[in-house]
Amino acid sequence: MTQALIRKEKLAELVTFLASRQKVVGPVPLSNGQFKFAEVSSLAEMALDYIPTILPPKKYFMPQHETLLKYDVAKGQQMEAVVEVEELTLFGVHTCDLAGIQCLNVVFSDRPKDLHYMIRKNHITLIGLECSDYCDSYANCGMLRNHLPKGGYDLFFSELEDCYMVDISTHKGESLVEESGLFEPVVFEVEKQLQTLRKAKKKIFKSEVPIRYQDIPRLFDETFDSDVWKRLGEKCLSCGNCTNVCPTCYCFDILDEPELDLSKGRRIRVWDSCQHENFAKIAGNESFREERFDRKRHRFNRKFRYPMLRYKRIFCTGCGRCSRTCMAKIDLKETINALMEERG
């Protein structure tokens, strides 16, 4: 069985079933039309019709603060590796965020492998949810083709008329379907509804910027010295909002936190940001990217050009979070448009 369906009236029961097995997190509403992933025990607590959460689900894969090691100076250099992990089901993850997790998977499984990430990832069950329309005008998933599922989930739900079509991608997903006893075999009528949905989406989701996917890296190569960056640098507050909310920004700092007796302690990993002035500062107080525009340009290139060279994929998922959250209203689509205009 690679696909199944679940009636809409059974969805609440499914969430209760999942929550009875392990911690479930899903999109919950906050004020001002915003959302966050948080623990839930029932479907009613979630808002499945949500726009991207403030922080992407990366916070479950690489937490803001994460203990990597414990040390005891009595034992000298011998340190104890720690992986703080719990079984977790992520429910209702949109395709942009699934793409983000796939990017992180690629980075952290690159050599040297990041075992903390790899172990934690194995404890997370991912249940995706298809978008039938744009969440808002900030999203640019169309240009990156992330409005469609491209794997990276255990189960993937597409909402249809009175049921969800469910794509089963892993053994973990398959056993959930079997154990819950809430799913039914797919019928032709439902398959047709999914085709209709996908056809409708083709009309809705277009490349938001007039550029072909394969031409994007070259644009950033050719506009490296563009004045567009200078203008962004004048606006940017270097608050780091864009990197913190980005589903593929994974830069971190590592700190030792001693206990009060100063002989024991832990080594922790904390999110860092290339937008901070100290990030690229080195010995002698030199900095690789002293100016705001350097840092802004670096971030864009880290999304659209450098990872293409190294990982053959663009590290922008099109979720629109950076544009949505930017205090200075630096907009990703506008930036790409401006670069294209300037290059001619």
Add this chain to the structure above:
Amino acid sequence: MGRPKVAFFDLSCCEGCQLQVANLGEALLDVLGLVDLVEFREVMSESWEGRYDVAFVEGSVVNEESEQRLCEIRQRSNVLVAYGSCATIGGVNGMKNRKLLSDVQSTVYGDKGDWFPVTKTRALHQIVEVDYFIHGCPIHPDEFIKVLKSALAGLPYLVPDYAVCVECKFNENVCMYDKGVTCLGPVTRAGCNSWCVNNGNVCYGCRGMVSNPNQTGAEEVLRSYDLDANLIANKMMMYNAAMEQCDE
């Protein structure tokens, strides 16, 4: 070698930061096991004649008397820690720096103003060398403990030099600007774990400004939210007025 001799002092302040230390709860027991507390007016009556390994000084310098006292403490201390906004940036005491000192004196002491001469409010580092800073009004207990550990271990403590927004995003708060409220988080240095915003309040800038704020950028942001740049500047002056003379 015995436990390090640690003392707490206060200059002009509300002593609220000392209260924060006294209120550490269980952690206070650990702290007391680690240090030899020799002077701390808020919680004990003893005093100490010898040298201090670490002196924590709260409050700002507002007259010659307190300046002398601070210099004496500095001379007697191996390590000096400024704690609380009054000590690290002048804090609310700095507001008087925007007025004539004679007016300030007569407002408080009426026609006896001359009996109580004051100076402009200054943060500790504007007078003596300060080894560690614990910003905040009041100080955040976690940061106090971090700095204490650094001071005892002889390690530097780096105050984050990025905006409160960073920690506020870590905590996934809805942005105050999205709620239509002005917040000083974008230009205030972090380290408080966005304490106020987590609890539904705005940031008042009590930790001081980041070292290199983008002023024109920030003004543009305010314009885009239809906010008056002077309004924000005034808000910033609640805690940071004493830092103005420092910039000159």
